Amino acid sequence: MYALVHADSQSTFYFVVGYVALAAGLWSFVGTIYGVLLMAAIALTYGEMGSRFPETGGSYLYVKYSFGAAAAYLSTWLLAFDQVVMVGYGTIDAARTVLKLLFGATGWGDIPLALLFSGVLFLLTLVGIRESAALGKLVAVMDLTLMFSLIAASLVLRPSPPPFFNWGGVEAANLVFALSLLSRGFTGLDAIGQLAGEAREPLVQVPRATVLLIAIGALGALGLMASIMSVLTPQDLADPAIAPVLLAEKVHPVLYYLVAVNIFSIMLTAALTGYIAFSRLTYILADEGLLPPVFRKLHKRFRTPHISLTIAFATSLLLIYVGEVKIILAIYALGSLINYLLVALALAKASRSGTLHGAFSTPLVAGVPLSAWIAMALIPIGIALTLIEKYPYLWAWGLWIAAGLILYYYRKTAARSHP
Template sequence: MSRDWLRRRLGVFDIYSLVHADSQSTFYFVLGVIAAEAGRQTFLVVLYGTALMVAIALAYGEMGSRFPETGGSYLYVKTALGSTAGFFSAWLLAFDQAVMVAYGSLDGVLYIANMLSYYGISVPYIAARAFSFLVALGLFVLALIGIKESARASALVAVLDIVLIGFLTVALGLVLELRTYPPYFSWGDVDAKDIWAGLSYASRGYTGMDAIGQLAGEAEMPLVQVPRATILAAGLGAAYGIGLTALLMNGVAYSAVVSNPATAVVEIAAASSYGRWLVLPVGIVTAVVQIMAALAGFVAFSRLLYRLAEERLLPQAFSKVHRKFRTPHVSLILSAAIALALLAPGEIYLIVDVYAVSSLVNYLMVSLALLIETRRGELYGAMRSPTIRGISIVGAAGAVMTAIGLALSAIVRFGELWIIGLWALAGALLLALRRKK
């Protein structure tokens, strides 16, 4: 099988698998955190987060089928709102890709540690922290020497994830083991610690849908593959989110979730009647999904900054490649530095509080771009959402819900937003210097 064939080939499931590695890894990471805060209201909170995810996925699918070329959200926002807005949409999204490296590395290690604990092997948290550093550095080396996203590898991981987690813990569990009923299941007496924090985390519970836009320009038949991959990602994402939440609230004690919020999926597997056989494969596959998402973070970060440098909005250093490895080493070094800085404190909640706020800004801009382009009558892609008097329902829903998510994040977890503000300020300075030149 030639490299040229593999480079040209990007089918429906290949696009979905790359989106899956990003979006599902985020939800696996955040589900327990949402539940720890929202208590018995968790199911209703996740329904809100799922509706937001579907709206954003459809918005990216519609815009991707209209602009089947490389550029993603930068191209959409630039067309509707101008180059400055397009720059910040991509610059802020790039920051979340670097954060993804940190959380994927740490949470992947935590899943392994939690899985081992069911077999009597205790891994101290300080050892897990140290190993997460090694994972992040190892992924950096892989990205630097030329390891790129492989459609076949991502598809394999997606298949394993669907089979083990989708079938065994969701489909089989819901049919045979669901003994309580929504919306509270077995948590009827568990009060919410902070419902607003739960809603804030749920707003950021799914990310990665932006990969639909990034991959639209690489698909062989984007007008066919992008809409189908969008429906697949939105449909399975909703099924995973709702199903796993139901299983968590049905069979896992709330105290166990609070003690291990970052590894809720293993807790679900352990609580089932098949826990003896499920914990090991579920823990391994979930950890691999998280680590692959971290590797994808390196690739996506460098790709976004490369595009901005090619557009002459960033210094040309970000578009230069290593003489030997032919990879954008400056961007990769920067993303590794950000990830290691976030891993250094060893606080899982620091990463959770910082993650995906920038993506919400990006999603808000894309939703507004969809509203504007639909109103102008300039969207003629293969996927079109319903409209009311020229107003896209998908665009309006995405804009409203992402604005709510941003407001909640600013109010509830404002203490860490200075980190994102610092990144935005650095982007503004680089943009000003570049335009001055």
Template sequence: MQSNWRPKPGDVTLRPRRIKRFRLRRVLGVPALFSAGYGNVGSSIYYALGIVALVALGATPIVLGIAGILFIFTALTYAEGTAMLPEAGGSASFARHGFNDAIGFTAGWALMLSYIVTISISAFTIPPYLGYFWAPFKESLFVSTAASIGIVIFLMTINVIGIKETSFINVGAAIVDITTQVSLVVIGFIVLFNPVVVFHRIVDNWPTVDNLVLGIALASIAYTGIETMSQMAEETKQPEKKVPQALIMMIVTVLVIFAGISLVSLSAMTPQELASDWARDPVAGIAASIPIALIRDVLKPLIALLAGTILLIATNAGLIGISRLAFSLGSHKLVPAALSRVHPRFKTPYISIILFSLVAIIILFPAFFTTAAFEKMGTLYAFGSLLAFAFSHASILSLRVRKPELARPFKLGWNIKIKGRELPISAVLGLIATSTIWIIILITQPYSRWVGIIWMVTGWIIYYLYRRKEHLPLTHIPRKPGEVRQ
């Protein structure tokens, strides 16, 4: 090589950029996806049973069943949407493609609310389960709320620092979760289940129509986490096949286990006991009601420990989910860039993690003063999640009308044809049901109504000011010349 070589004037060295800046390594398969999804959805039974029993009383299993049907519709909608658009963002992404940026933001902002409340509720129900080891965790509202806030702060800190989490944690949690729940259902059916008692407890404690509807809305909390799978689509190999497979596996598992646990719970205790003494730790209530002392003595600490761990992982999953969602919205210019800012050292979206953790803590504050805060958190969750689910259904229908040519690797069957367009019945029914229940929540629940409206209006103001500052129209980002966008 010549050492005295110098470039001649006019010599240009072209170093072509790598064709794509980076490639994503998608390594998740159905088991990992199912584990992550079930880790989230499966954990919600540890608090959903109590929160539903607060209003639905004897009708708790029925209400969970009806919500289960809505869950099937929603899961099917997510299966079609995620297979069609395998990207982070879930319902926000569907709405952005199906309608426009403003609707996409609205769906994403509603979804953020449900994520935040999930963090609050999961954190709020950990201390009562741990009450087995130290009674004030269950008996003192102040201690348990302070502990919940401590848990959120702890998770916020480790997520800002960015402790490495392997998929083994998800898989391990899902296995432990399913094993615990199946064992409880089997043991419960053998030693507790009495169909006559369950029938009488259902009939004698049938709620009012208002409470029945509210119960169905609250029962949607039992299916928290359906978004998780959608969010993980971009990490999945062949997402168009594997996400629907994992979703269907999850639907079946969740419905069977939840039906079993709710029936066992009504055999174990009256709806009043379920809604009062065991409202925040209903599964511990089942373990405590087992008549055989040996099994009870083993199960009580085991449930306390397992439920505490699983709920901690679920709280963390909520925090991870919301920070990913915020980043995804930020990359499509739906929220200010600050929410997507990555810490220079820890490489984590620290602003969104800290901000949303603080909002979760604020939502926990009323729990210092009243036990009713638990139910209020439930209705607030329903406000956000039902709105996001309604947008998902509407977006899938809109995409069927506006972009029928899009490849749909998982296409929902049972369609009705209107003007040559095929509309899936499950999405139509899902849209009607979720929006109706959302409106009922809006009318009947003042806390969710006002907190939810304040949240949404704040979001719209932020969105409006941000888009104006960036000189962007509210509904779409104009394409640059030559730009191809999906």
């Protein structure tokens, strides 16, 4: 189960770590500690809810339980947009990694190649991939092996003292932006809830996957940032989107090729997960009668939700074609943060009411799990930082929310007309 969540959460940090380092300067490692604490609180919140709701539905089910279907719809619709954005950044990063590996540089050809990757993934999800779980496990094992080898080699060959390492004289260019990225640097944790209903022993597997995700995610994030600050200079981060590849290039030629293949694999897996998760979320909303039935319509031959997949494909093409990574950095994961906040509030409300029971819980403070308290304290900071730093790009979110409201009220009107 951990393998299925790994690509989602790790790919985001791999994508943003270079941008965080350039923006935060000497405070990059300290800021990463904040991001890790937020990640742990969110993962524990989902782990607690998932162990109490061992059924398919994830965050939609949790928010609906405490706040009703309308709030759950908005939360899930926002989360679905992030899955499409994941397809965009995953394919762009995969394309840049290939160009770096083949030609030694990026900056040209990445958009056509990313469009091609997205098209291939769309076709694969359209016809159905039965081996996706096995592929996820293989990629997770490869990623863990190579990235921890890279971290160990970096810190052994270029040791330097924390928390500033070799970046003690590098001033922060935009600390607000860096903290905003760190607030959104571990998205994909909602997959814990989505997969709770598919686990054979959810009361055992969900807590185990949660603890494993936190431990490995924390060590990996802190280790990777420490390695970058020990080995690289800001001038070395010519393309921040592929910072782990640039780090491996400095450490050892063999690691460079292996890590490049690994980053390519993890990014394509994340993009593939984006397609699958988007179709799953919209299918749930349609099945609940909150979206038009067409969203749960299955292909006659392949038995896959081809309408949802086509919408995800078309939206990803638009994001990729624009080609501005800064736009993706601006709009990505704001919906996830809102979703995470609602899940934390749902956990707090259900716990206080005494209607939520399970085998996995952090200590209670005033009847509310500690994980929910930490999440409710830190997530609004991340939302506020993102809104302050990237408000000019919120029009994209406005369009998505408007589309969601139109579909929602269209479905409600149709239901009243044809009871």
